[in-house]
Amino acid sequence: MEPETGVQGEQDGRAQGSGDYRLETERAREMIRACYEEGILPTDIDRGEMEVLGREVKFILNLSLDEIKIKWLKERTVNVIFRDGARFLPKTVKEDVVRAYEDVWIKDETFGHDFKRGRTKVESPNVISYIPRAQAISDSMLQKKTDFIDLAGTTYRTEFNPWLTRAKIRDWRQLIDQDTFWVVAVGVPLDEMPFLHAHVERAIGKVVKQHKPEADESDPKLMNLRFDVDPACRANMKDKILVQTC
Structure with a gap:
């Protein structure tokens, strides 16, 4: 009977640990959401390990927390890519294009006029990261995959891709830049x-x-x-x- 009791206790421990992990994951996701959507920077987040190299400091992030952040960004963020001649449009015009896509949803009855805008970040001359305030917007843009816009009589092509890490954007830019100078x-x-x-x-x-x-x-x-x-x-x-x- 004793071995059975020991196994049962171990199973209960695993179940409790699993529940704690889920709670911590949800807490981390909420901190990440509030950061990107509301601009609230968490003050009690795990800072990771710090290395001091002279007058430089390097932080090695907590692996589990970093993976939660990456998963959230991949779920919500859309990389809007401006193809061909569209890559030479002014930055403000590219940002206006992203807002134009957003305006379609803001005017819709689903969200209404009090719906807040998402966050944009210019990654490179032809890539803007866009974090909508609703998962439905991300899903719709990614399903659409590509679109064409008319500006001053010229048609430009855009693409919608899932979020790319900085390393992937750098590699992608190097590939594109091989044919441009x-x-x-x-x-x-x-x-x-x-x-x-x-x-x-x-x-x-x-x-x-x-x-x-x-x-x-x-x-x-x-x-x-x-x-x-x-x-x-x-x-x-x-x-x-x-x-x-x-």
């Missing part, structure tokens, strides 16, 4: 503007596209100028172009 002239002086296209082409390589100096034609500002260059000229990249004038 651009040069940005930062803080262009007025007296160098007329010669810049010719100088970039002579010093680095063939310019396949020169972008407009400003995103908003009604408010022209000379700040940065971007040139798309033949990727075959990548090895000719220069950090500086100096110009001597009279």
Whole structure:
């Protein structure tokens, strides 16, 4: 009889432990939800292990908690990818596109006008992460997979993918960047503007596209100028172009 009693007690212990784990998981998920949706940063979360390297600090996150966070983000977050020419749209325009998708749901009777907006994060020139305030929005966008938008007479293609980790976004960007190469002239002086296209082409390589100096034609500002260059000229990249004038 004693061995049977011991086994039963062990089973009860496992059941109790399983219940505690579920409670802790739900508590962690609620903290993560409040963080991303409400902007409430948890103060009593497990910080993980800390390593001090000179004037740098590295935290190794609690594995179980990190996995709960990743699972929540994969369930809720949508990566909106702007394909082809859409990747060159201004950041504010890309964010407006995401909000336009959101507006369809806000106007719907399911949520109403008091429904709060989700969080966006620009990950790269052609990827925006979007965390809707409802799982139904995430599911709908992921089921849709792709869409086309018309802006100023031009049709652009977008894709909706599940959340990508930073490492996967970095690898994906490297794959995309193999076929693209651009040069940005930062803080262009007025007296160098007329010669810049010719100088970039002579010093680095063939310019396949020169972008407009400003995103908003009604408010022209000379700040940065971007040139798309033949990727075959990548090895000719220069950090500086100096110009001597009279």
